[in-house]
Amino acid sequence: MINPQVSLLNKSATLKITALTKKLIKEGKDVVNFAGGEPDFDTPLFIKEEAKSAIDKGLTKYTPSAGRIGLKEAIAAKLNQENNIKASASNVIVTSGAKYSIFVAMFSVLAPGDEVIIPSPYWVSYPEMVKLTSAKTVILPTQRANDFKIDPIELEKVITSKTKLLILNYPCNPTGVTYTKAELEAILKVVKEKNVLVLSDEIYEALVYDGREHTSFASLPGALESTITINGFSKTFSMTGWRIGYLVADENITNQASKIIDHTTSCASSISQSAALAALSNKDWQKEIRSKFQERRDLIWEGLSKFPELKPIKPQGTFYLFCDIRGSGLGSFDFATQLLEQFLTSCIPADPFGQEGYIRCSFSTSLEQITKGVNRIGEFLNSLKK
Numbered sequence: 300m301i302n303p304q305v306s307l308l309n310k311s312a313t314l315k316i317t318a319l320t321k322k323l324i325k326e327g328k329d330v331v332n333f334a335g336g337e338p339d340f341d342t343p344l345f346i347k348e349e350a351k352s353a354i355d356k357g358l359t360k361y362t363p364s365a366g367r368i369g370l371k372e373a374i375a376a377k378l379n380q381e382n383n384i385k386a387s388a389s390n391v392i393v394t395s396g397a398k399y400s401i402f403v404a405m406f407s408v409l410a411p412g413d414e415v416i417i418p419s420p421y422w423v424s425y426p427e428m429v430k431l432t433s434a435k436t437v438i439l440p441t442q443r444a445n446d447f448k449i450d451p452i453e454l455e456k457v458i459t460s461k462t463k464l465l466i467l468n469y470p471c472n473p474t475g476v477t478y479t480k481a482e483l484e485a486i487l488k489v490v491k492e493k494n495v496l497v498l499s500d501e502i503y504e505a506l507v508y509d510g511r512e513h514t515s516f517a518s519l520p521g522a523l524e525s526t527i528t529i530n531g532f533s534k535t536f537s538m539t540g541w542r543i544g545y546l547v548a549d550e551n552i553t554n555q556a557s558k559i560i561d562h563t564t565s566c567a568s569s570i571s572q573s574a575a576l577a578a579l580s581n582k583d584w585q586k587e588i589r590s591k592f593q594e595r596r597d598l599i600w601e602g603l604s605k606f607p608e609l610k611p612i613k614p615q616g617t618f619y620l621f622c623d624i625r626g627s628g629l630g631s632f633d634f635a636t637q638l639l640e641q642f643l644t645s646c647i648p649a650d651p652f653g654q655e656g657y658i659r660c661s662f663s664t665s666l667e668q669i670t671k672g673v674n675r676i677g678e679f680l681n682s683l684k685k
């Protein structure tokens with residue numbers, strides 16, 4: 300009765316922890332939440348005001364399926380100015396969240412039997428989306444010693460005649476690491492030689508720390524035509540619930556991909572599109588949240604680094620800290636469950652991200668909560684010694 304491709308999908312393996320977190324919060328328990336996947340800041344007022352005004356102006360009807368021309372032009376201008384990507388409105392498709400952009404991009408280029416290389420650790424949705432396209436996932440393991448970044452030599456080894464697409468995600472969820480321009484160029488050299496497309500998910504581009512600059516893969520010489528860039532408004536502008544993301548690709552791809560929107564969602568929310576256009580007009584907000592997140596990053600990293608049982612990676616971007624917990628003697632699910640049940644602090648076990656023995660801690664919460672959560676983790680680790 301059920302499509303086998305759908306039966307194959309995994310339910311969110313982190314659901315147990317997030318459900319328990321929500322239950323405990325509902326019961327009034329003082330939970331420190333390091334499990335969240337969205338900025339804790341409210342959507343900025345100037346964006347909300349624009350949405351209200353869009354409703355009043357009657358901008359509440361279907362838009363063109365790939366998005367309103369004004370928004371696509373503003374996104375293209377941003378891509379040219381900030382990302383050094385040569386794009387025009389016809390290269391942009393606006394979708395209901397970046398997650399749907401990724402699905403539309405994959406569904407547009409992948410055929411049954413094609414292979415997709417996903418470096419691990421990875422964001423959980425990539426392999427599940429590949430299943431829906433009937434293509435095949437090939438996991439490319441990366442090493443802690445190399446900051447969990449792709450080794451171009453290892454990449455070359457897993458490419459076959461069937462390889463169609465490489466998934467790149469940086470700054471990376473869950474590891475928090477990002478790539479330098481030189482590292483990206485080394486990856487480009489391999490994929491160019493082997494004629495492999497790249498889907499570059501850069502949704503955390505605004506959240507890079509210590510003065511780092513984000514380099515877009517499509518901006519590298521020779522990368523434009525074979526790169527699909529993914530981005531959106533969820534993380535940069537605290538707009539997760541507004542559901543606006545976009546993909547940027549060669550017109551050969553966008554012309555075909557927009558047909559998927561025609562026959563599935565019709566278009567992204569018209570009101571959210573107005574809000575997104577307003578978001579692009581104000582750059583101050585991004586700088587503000589970046590410096591707040593960097594302060595939180597420092598606090599959580601310094602706190603967790605003090606425990607000999609833990610080996611956290613210092614996040615270079617995102618609001619996630621990836622931490623080796625094997626020194627505690629527990630697996631990641633037991634660690635996360637016991638920490639939550641006994642010390643009311645929730646984090647995400649990383650096994651479902653393709654990495655055993657690690658947890659992902661989100662520092663998208665206040666400095667006070669971070670201090671409290673780090674102290675509780677310390678108490679938890681002490682309790683394990685008894």
Ligand SMILES: Cc1ncc(COP(=O)(O)O)c(C=O)c1O
Nearest residue numbers: 396397398422472502531533544
């Ligand atoms: C790596 C990555 N890509 C894409 C998304 C999807 O973002 P959106 O809310 O725009 O669908 C997320 C959200 O968690 C993410 O972590």
